[in-house]
Amino acid sequence: MPGWCSEYSCSNERTVENRNHGITFHKFPKDKDVRKKWEVALRREGFTASDYSVVCSEHFKQADFDRTGQIVRLRDGVIPSLFSFPFHLQKLVKGRATSTSRSAEESLSVASKDSPEMAASHPQPQPNDDHGYALPASPTALKTKINEHLARVESLERDKKKREKRVKTTVKGLLGDLRENNLINEELSEKLAFYSDLKMDFAAKQGHEYIQDCREFSLTLHLHGPKAYKYIKHNAFSGFPTCSRRGRWLRSVDAKPGLNKIMLDMLERRCQGDPAKYESVSLMLDAMSIKKHVQYNPHTESMSVTMATGKRRATCFNNIELEMLMHAYGEFQHVFRKKSNTAAAAKERETAWENIASRVNACNPAGEKRTWQQLKMKYKNIVQTAKRKKADSSKTGGGPAPPPLTQAEELALSHNTGRPVAEGIPGGSSSSECTPQDTNSDGAICLITVCLTMDGHASNVSMCNQLGCELKGDPREPLQTSFPHPVIGEKVFVMMDAWHMLKLACNMLQAYSPIATTTGQIHWRYINRLHDLQKDGLHAANTITDKHVYF
Structure with a gap:
């Protein structure tokens, strides 16, 4: 068992005499990281401490020891730092030469020149280069420096007050x-x-x-x-x-689905202030994929439900399909009226809807195949429409009569006999005659839409055609790019987004090249050749980059 200190030039041995002199010996720590730091601190080339290597207490600071108990211990994480290395192993400590230290030296030299008698009788201490933040030793230089800083602070405060006064x-x-x-x-x-x-x-x-x-x-x-x-x-x-x-x-901000009411209110206020400038507006439409989502607003204590799934909408049901749906639902009505919420009951209801779907699809083999989810949603819509018509027929106060119930709606109401049905005047309604004061802001037209801007999707083009445009007519005839305003009868023009139309044209040219025109054929390879010429160094300024070709 070695009893000598592992330090390079230390000759202390673990003896009773050294112990009586207060010298203690400490093993290297078991932690690998701290153990490595101890080995590096000793600066012995190729040295690796063993489990019995020790370092004496003369290489630690007094603050590194814990002497509260009977045994002298080292505190956690301490590293030996007191060594007497030879000159070639010592670190060269170079003082920081900062602007503050240099100015301090200059002030000391000036002070010594001003008072040679004082310098002769009281020799000035040498400047300490180890600390660049040390204060000048001369009181005159120190006072001068303080005055300079005070003047700088006062100048900054005056500038700040001027800025605050100005703004x-x-x-x-x-x-x-x-x-x-x-x-x-x-x-x-x-x-x-x-x-x-x-x-x-x-x-x-x-x-x-x-x-x-x-x-x-x-x-x-x-x-x-x-x-x-x-x-x-x-x-x-x-x-x-x-x-x-x-x-x-x-x-x-109220960001519910639909039109932004905050923006409409702002435009209404601007229109009242300057009708000539804000009366005519342009409506920009955009579409996005929407998933089923339920959101609760704690401020208004209301729920917002989004039912759109982004799937293709089913075509309209014909009378034969609706009649078969109602009769098939009547046969499985006992299954749907069960109040059990077990997995077996849910499976039974799903099987019943699948049987209804097979019957509806069998009565129209050439038509679109309906899923049981579509039939379930269709049945709920029919029931809601029938209940609303029945409630409207019980309202008082005049007005046009509600449309009569269809055969499918009558069957839906017969299936729901015995269940609570909302009848009478809905909450919030009034039986008094409608007056201009009762109309909301939608009744008083303040903003006039003169243009619709949207992407050139097929759904948007179909919507514009249903409104009164002719965007898919004979290409040799001029397009009808406007439709009459539904209230005032003025023309509302349709403008497809230019950047989106260019993208569609680029996709069409790349997918269906060549395209025949009255003046010749358009090939996609022409654009590729222009891009190759640009890469070869012609610099034709055609603004065609890699993203226009490789997309």
Whole structure:
């Protein structure tokens, strides 16, 4: 068992005499990482500690020991740091030469020249290069440096007060400051000019909430000019809303499926202020894939259900299919009226709907095959329509008579006898005569749609044709790109999105090349050749890149 210290130049041996002198010996730690640090700290080439290697206490600091118990122990994670290495193993410690240390040296030299008698009687200490942040030893130099920093602080405070005074008057002055710093463009300046007469203290908190003008101004500025918003918040006015607060405001926007009511209300207010500018609008339509989704709004305590699945809609049911559906449902009515919710009962109901689907498909073998899910949804729709017609027939107050029940709807009501049926006037309705004051904002036309913009999908083209356009007629005849407004009778023009139409044309040319025209054939290889010429270095400026060819 070795009893010598593992340090390079240490000759301490584990003896009773050394123990009486207070020298203790400590084994290398079992943790591999800490053990490796100990081996590196010893700086012995090729040295690997064994389970019996030790280091004496003379190579540790006093703070590294735990002497609270009877046995002297090392604290966790300590590393030996006190060594007497030879010169070639010592680290060269070079002091930091910073601007502060250099200025301190210069101030010391100036002070010594100013008072040679004092320097002779009281020798000045040498500057310490180890710490660049050390204060000058001369009181005169120290006072000079403090005065310089105080003057700098006062100058910065004056500049800050000037900026606050300039921008805290009105938003108009703030916009001028932003334009001088090239932080906003003319378009954004025109949008924010609406708030020019507002005082800058409008952004101050009123209790726990910001006023409405502050919300609109801050959201508009951050949306169109985030750099300008950051400049105002950090340099001019610190009372602007934080990022988390803006996020809560944006989450409170009514974003239910359908038309955005907030946008319609805003356009209505703008139209009342300037009808000539905001009366005519363009409606842009877009489509997206929607899945079944149920969302709860805790603020309004309402549920929003999306039933669209993105699947192709089934064609209309004929009378024979509807009649067979109703009669088949009547035969399996005892299965559907069971109140059991077990897996066996659910399987029995599914089997019944499959039998109904096979009967409906058998009566129309040449038609579309219906799934049992489609038939189940169709039956529910028929029942709801029949109940609504029956409720409308019981309403009072005049008005046109509701349409009569169809044979399928009468059969659906007969299947649901004995169940609670909603009759009478629905909640929220009134039996009094409708007056102009009762009409909602949809009745008072304020905005006139003059153009519809959409992608060139087949569904959009079909919708435009049903509205009154002629977009799939004889290609030799001019297209009918407008339809009459359903209320005022004015023309509403249809405009397909140009970029989407170019993409469709590119896809068509690539898929069906060559395309015959009255002037010749159009080949996709022509575009490939133009792209190859561009890659060969011709620089024809045809703006064709790889993404136009390899897509």
